[in-house]
Amino acid sequence: DSGRGMDWAAALDLAEKLELAGHSDWRLPNAKELQSIVDYARSPDTTQSAAIDPVFGVSSIRNEAGQPDFPCYWTGTSHVSAGGRAAGAAYVAFGRAMGCMRGRWMDVHGAGCQRSDPKTGNPADYPEGRGPQGDAVRILNYVRCVRGGTAVERKSGPPLLPQTAA
Numbered sequence: 001d002s003g004r005g006m007d008w009a010a011a012l013d014l015a016e017k018l019e020l021a022g023h024s025d026w027r028l029p030n031a032k033e034l035q036s037i038v039d040y041a042r043s044p045d046t047t048q049s050a051a052i053d054p055v056f057g058v059s060s061i062r063n064e065a066g067q068p069d070f071p072c073y074w075t076g077t078s079h080v081s082a083g084g085r086a087a088g089a090a091y092v093a094f095g096r097a098m099g100c101m102r103g104r105w106m107d108v109h110g111a112g113c114q115r116s117d118p119k120t121g122n123p124a125d126y127p128e129g130r131g132p133q134g135d136a137v138r139i140l141n142y143v144r145c146v147r148g149g150t151a152v153e154r155k156s157g158p159p160l161l162p163q164t165a166a
Contacts, residue, residue, distance in 0.1 A: 001057050001071075005140030008089045008119035011074040015145045026145040028076035031090045031114060033146060038092065043111040044069055050094040051111035056144075063098050064129075064136050065105035070095030071142040072115070079116045088116040091141045100134035108133045 002014060011028060018026040042051045050058040050070035063069040072093045078086035092114050099108030109115070117137050126137035 001059050002143035003059055005061075005071065005142055007121075007139055008074055008141075011141070011143045012076070014143050015076075018145055020145075023147055025147050027147065028074055028143065029146040031075045031077040031092070033149075034073060034075050034092045034144070035112075035114060038094070038112040040112050044095050045107070052094050058094060059142060061095070063096055063105070064100070065098060067096070070111075072097075072138050073144045074141045078119075087118055089119050090114055090116045091138065098129075098136040099131075100128040100136070103128070105136070108135065 002011075006014065015026050015028050018024070020026065037053070037056070038051050039053050040051065041047075042049050044050070044067075052058060058070050061069050061071050072091045072095070075090045075092065077090040079088040079090060080086050081088065093109065093111055095111055096107040097109035097111070097113045097115060098105050101108065115135065115138070118139055121137075121139050123137050123139050129135045130137055
């Protein structure tokens with residue numbers, strides 16, 4: 001746990017420069033890797049804890065409603081916009097995933113959800129979130145690094161199978 005929130009570029013930089021436990025090959029996890037450590041039996045509202053095994057240290061934050069909560073963590077997974085730019089990156093919520101509905105902040109997605117927001121910018125530019133559920137824009141997320149495996153950039157996916165009518 002990085003102990004502080006940061007934009008995506010700073011998160012990548014932290015992972016690249018991290019030297020911990022005698023290793024220097026740390027990286028941001030991909031979305032599937034980070035999602036795999038979510039413990040859905042835990043959440044701030046049910047167990048007053050983050051949605052992760054207590055063996056992992058987790059920072060505390062105050063969310064958009066001013067409640068004690070737990071952070072979201074960046075992944076190394078980018079999302080390409082309709083214009084072809086990779087302006088957003090995926091992250092996973094280990095605490096509440098807030099949205100502003102009817103002028104009131106509430107947990108609209110729940111611990112363990114995966115979201116995508118801009119990699120950089122000022123969250124204050126979105127005082128009531130964005131989208132139909134007023135999703136909080138979390139640009140300053142925390143970092144939980146992994147090592148091992150390889151992160152390989154893919155320019156295209158596997159061939160699509162022909163669709164059949166059902």
